[in-house]
Amino acid sequence: LFIAALAHHVEQGEREARQNDSERQGNGHFHDGDYRLMSAWSSRLIWVVYLLGIAIGIALGLWQLDRAGQKRAIRDAMQARVALPVIDASGWAPDIDARGEIHRRAVVRGEWLSDQTVFWDNRSMNGAAGFIVVTPLRLASGAVLLVQRGWVPRDPRDRFALPKLEQPVGPVALEGSIASFPSKRIELGRGEEGAIRQNIVPEGFRLPAGSRLLTVSFVQGGRDPGLLRDWPVPGDGIDKHLGYAFQWFTLSGLIAAYAFGLQIARRFRRSRAP
Secondary structure: HHHHHHHHHHHHHHHHHHHHHHHHHHOOOOHHHHHHHHHHHHHHHHHHHHHHHHHHHHHHHHHHHHHHHHHHHHHHHHHHHHOOOOEOOOOOOOOOOOHHHOOEEEEEEEEOHEEEEEEEEEEEEOOOEEEEEEEEEOOOOEEEEEEEEEEEEEEOOOOOOOOOOOOOOOEEEEEEEEEEOOOOOOOOOOOOOOOOEEEHHHHHHOOOOOOEEEEEEEEEOOOOOOOOOOOOOOOOHHHHHHHHHHHHHHHHHHHHHHHHHHHHHHHHHHHHOO
16 A cells, blocks of 8 residues: 555656646746656656565565465474374373474373462463463373363453362373473563463472473363363464465556556557647
8 A cells, every 4th residue: 555655646746747847838947858857757766666566565475375385384294293193191201302292192191280270361262362271280100291171261350260160180091182382472470370370381380299390281182061172273374374475466466557557558648649
């Protein structure tokens, strides 16, 4: 819109210059050489504006295609890992680096540390605001795995009200997938205290003696009457980037069509001028 407005402004200035030329020619005070110089510079400027708009549109379209390609690669890599056999992570040692197993389907067995349950704030699911319930699971090896158990909505009347959930106790066996450790975002104040957390950090948990938090987390699958587990799929948004790319390429094409159409119209008018 800025490019089109600037081009329109330049073209309008050129028309005004020609109008002034006609008036001054009637009074005998305008020189043909000055008009030709002004007209040449105006024509060059407007073409620079057109070419700049076309280049910007193409560049942004290519950038959106690149973003779509990156997300497609992430999706394909995730689908390839999902297709691998299910692994049993119950015996992982506390010092293992399991980041190479992210997106793998897995089963884990351990005991909940229910008193360490936290609510990961500012998490949306299906367009609604709420919390992701995170509870540590202590494996038999002494390692502790953070389990993203599911999503619960926030109370619209009190954002600090905690949803009532049944806290599981005793040994459990879970099915799901390995995920990266929750990423940290900008937070206001201290977000690692209390039940509601803006960020999930290792220092925010009081683990039993001899336990150690793993560098990955676990996304629980299956169904639960009190938790929603409609987890987003990595690589989503490919169609959105393709749509944006189409819009930018279309805008570049429209600018090019307008510029060359205007040039043809000018030539036609000049050919019919007396």
